[in-house]
Amino acid sequence: MISNKQTTIYFLRHGLPEGESCLRGITDFDITETGLTQMFSAAAHLNVDNIVSSPLKRCCRFAELFGQQNNVPVTIDSKWQEFNFGDWDGVEFDRLFANTECSVLTFFESPYSVTPPNGESMVEFNSRIERGLAELVELYNDKTVLCVSHAGVMKQVVALALGVSAPNAQHQQSLSFDYASVFKLTIYKDLEKRKLFYTVSL
Numbered sequence: 001m002i003s004n005k006q007t008t009i010y011f012l013r014h015g016l017p018e019g020e021s022c023l024r025g026i027t028d029f030d031i032t033e034t035g036l037t038q039m040f041s042a043a044a045h046l047n048v049d050n051i052v053s054s055p056l057k058r059c060c061r062f063a064e065l066f067g068q069q070n071n072v073p074v075t076i077d078s079k080w081q082e083f084n085f086g087d088w089d090g091v092e093f094d095r096l097f098a099n100t101e102c103s104v105l106t107f108f109e110s111p112y113s114v115t116p117p118n119g120e121s122m123v124e125f126n127s128r129i130e131r132g133l134a135e136l137v138e139l140y141n142d143k144t145v146l147c148v149s150h151a152g153v154m155k156q157v158v159a160l161a162l163g164v165s166a167p168n169a170q171h172q173q174s175l176s177f178d179y180a181s182v183f184k185l186t187i188y189k190d191l192e193k194r195k196l197f198y199t200v201s202l
Contacts (some may be wrong), residue, residue, distance in 0.1 A: 027090030038180035079132035086119025161198035
């Protein structure tokens with residue numbers, strides 16, 4: 001049986017940041033004023049108990065401002081930062097795709113088959129997001145949380161909620177989250193707390 005308690009998490013992608021036309025990853029580009037406006041507009045209707053944010057400036061700057069304005073505590077957690085593209089991180093797309101020795105195209109076609117040089121594997125990324133979700137449920141059971149994060153992270157959360165498993169990673173290309181997109185994830189536990197059940201509201 002499923003517990004009547006639930007954890008509600010609103011995932012918010014950052015707004016327009018600096019560093020257009022490149023593979024941002026964990027490169028710490030700042031958020032623009034336009035991006036902040038987009039995020040405040042997207043989150044205006046949310047009533048949350050806690051805020052958890054990626055440490056990257058395009059996320060945490062908004063999280064800290066929103067927390068101050070609404071008297072909500074903010075936790076910065078690196079598990080919610082974007083995928084680490086290693087040597088490809090922060091590099092312009094034109095340069096990446098012009099390099100015939102670079103396997104970035106293969107990575108995008110089949111992320112589980114290629115790990116970016118000095119970067120994160122998809123197995124590691126998936127495990128990180130799974131741990132993050134489990135921790136949010138443990139820490140904020142029966143509460144509502146705003147998680148300020150990134151498109152790649154949000155796609156992986158949706159995949160986990162829908163039961164998509166490795167090596168299937170088509171969701172990373174098929175799903176799209178615009179700047180300041182929001183979706184709601186509701187998580188239930190069974191009474192023995194051995195399994196999580198997810199409901200996604202886009």
